[in-house]
Amino acid sequence: MLSLSPALQARLATSLKIGQFEVKSRVLQSPLSGVTDLVFRRLVRRYAPDSMMYTEMVNATGLHYVKELPKIMEVDPAERPISIQLFDCRPDFLAEAAQMAVAEGADTVDINMGCPVNKITKNGGGSSLLRSPELAADIVRSVVAAVKVPVTVKTRIGWSDKEINAVEFAQRMEEAGAQMLTLHGRTRAQGYNGSARWEWIGKVKEVLSIPVIANGDIFSVEAAVRCLEETKADGVMCSRGTLGYPFLVGEVDHFLKTGELREPPTPIERLECAREHLQMLWEYKGDRGIRQARKHMTWYAKGFMGAADLRGKLSVVETLDQGLDILDRAIVLLQEYGNQTVEESIAPALVSAQ
Ligand SMILES: Cc1cc2nc3c(=O)[nH]c(=O)nc-3n(C[C@H](O)[C@H](O)[C@H](O)COP(=O)(O)O)c2cc1C
Numbered sequence: 001m002l003s004l005s006p007a008l009q010a011r012l013a014t015s016l017k018i019g020q021f022e023v024k025s026r027v028l029q030s031p032l033s034g035v036t037d038l039v040f041r042r043l044v045r046r047y048a049p050d051s052m053m054y055t056e057m058v059n060a061t062g063l064h065y066v067k068e069l070p071k072i073m074e075v076d077p078a079e080r081p082i083s084i085q086l087f088d089c090r091p092d093f094l095a096e097a098a099q100m101a102v103a104e105g106a107d108t109v110d111i112n113m114g115c116p117v118n119k120i121t122k123n124g125g126g127s128s129l130l131r132s133p134e135l136a137a138d139i140v141r142s143v144v145a146a147v148k149v150p151v152t153v154k155t156r157i158g159w160s161d162k163e164i165n166a167v168e169f170a171q172r173m174e175e176a177g178a179q180m181l182t183l184h185g186r187t188r189a190q191g192y193n194g195s196a197r198w199e200w201i202g203k204v205k206e207v208l209s210i211p212v213i214a215n216g217d218i219f220s221v222e223a224a225v226r227c228l229e230e231t232k233a234d235g236v237m238c239s240r241g242t243l244g245y246p247f248l249v250g251e252v253d254h255f256l257k258t259g260e261l262r263e264p265p266t267p268i269e270r271l272e273c274a275r276e277h278l279q280m281l282w283e284y285k286g287d288r289g290i291r292q293a294r295k296h297m298t299w300y301a302k303g304f305m306g307a308a309d310l311r312g313k314l315s316v317v318e319t320l321d322q323g324l325d326i327l328d329r330a331i332v333l334l335q336e337y338g339n340q341t342v343e344e345s346i347a348p349a350l351v352s353a354q
Contacts (some may be wrong), residue, residue: 002221008228009252012256016052016211017234019150021107025050026235027253028182028213028225029242031085031110031154036291038076039280043273044242045079047250051080059087059113060097071285075105083152088113089124089135091142098143098151108179109147110208111139116188127188130159133172141354142178148178154215157200157245160189170204170212170250178210183238185216192240201231213237221261224252243339244299246273267304268334274300274314275327290320297323302335 004012016023029036029044031054041053056072063070075082084101086109088094097107113136115126122128129136136153143151153173158164170181183204196216205212209351211234215229220239228237241249246267267271274297281289281296297314303306310330317323329347 001227002107002255002261004225004256005229007202008225009011011228011232011234018152018211019051021150023052025052025253026228026256027051027249028235028237029053029058030182031055031083031112031241032239032242034250035243035296037072037284038074039277039284040078040246040296041079041082042076043220043246044281047247047251051253052083052108053079054083054085054110057085057087057115058097058101059346060086060093061090062185063077063097063100064093069100069104069302073101073104077105081107082174083108083110085112085124085154087109087120088116089129089132089139091135091139094139095142097145098147102145102147106149108150108152109143110154110182111143112151113173114188116191118141121188123287129154129158130165130169130188131163133169136169137172137176140178140288146179151177152180152182152309153178154182154184155188156184156188156189157197158187160187161267163187164200166200167207170208170306172209174208180211181208182213184316185214193258198231201233202228205232205234211235215239219248221255225255228256236286240243243269243273244296244302246277267307268331270300270303271327271331271334275324275331276292276329278320278323280295290317290323293317293323297327306333 011024012206023308029051033056036054036056042085059072073084084106086094086097112126113129120126154227157166171182183201185201212294213235214231215237217237218224218227218238223234233253238248251262277296278293280292294317298311301310303312313326
């Protein structure tokens, strides 16, 4: 039986304080480029209304030259708490972008110092800042001076196994004025491979006074609890576990608050959610939304036999009606055959329904 130690229960009894800003949940939805737009966040928030969410990362240089708000930076006035995440290596551009983020409604501004993608690191942003701690500190100081909301940092444990500097780096970010640090327990060299090394999160937690959020491999309630117990972190951030599963943050939050496991969604409920996600993306982004919805829909279509065939069909959807039709037929088949017995039946039925 999953349970919480008394020490963890005591930690969970208070709200998460990011500077002056209080959050009533210790489970956060990570920033995910190409995923955590306003539509996705709306779905996550339905099950986790107290949780902090993040926009996709926004390029500060882009904002400087374009001077208009990209869609990925849009925030619904009703959605709180919300952080806008920025990336860049220029302290002045980041300060300017942070002011735009606050004007858009950001409760906190987060600086990405963990992205491993070459396109970002070769320009000095993301995880390459782990190798330039002085510049990273300048960035934090510059952004802190520019805005009144708390400034936070999300980073990794180091550039590579030979260059693990999470502890010193985190201390410098705190000294520079960061009000919270999220640590992904992998190096840049690891990308998303191997396991997240939570022990480094524990080491960073030991030396910082600001909240430390643990990130990496939180795919279940059980993993979240284990990570909180092992690292003593102030909160956990869910990432890839939420792809096609906007229920995860809420499931973890519910357990941490009540000690009860929420009933997981059935395959039918997941497909109903996919349907809604598709519809909302189309309303928000038009045809581009349909193309973006393809990957989401395939992520939802999991956990029942015949799902692979369904994913094949969903991955090439061209129009809203086509997507809705495929999902509706799959839902009817699941209702008819039950969640266990669709093995042989749903796949051919889906193909013949083409
Ligand atoms: C598709 C994808 C997009 C991501 N986009 C961002 C991003 O915009 N900003 C960021 O800080 N991290 C981003 N990340 C990293 C995640 O937020 C998270 O740190 C990482 O996936 C580790 O957690 P996990 O093992 O639970 O997935 C992204 C990860 C993935 C897989």
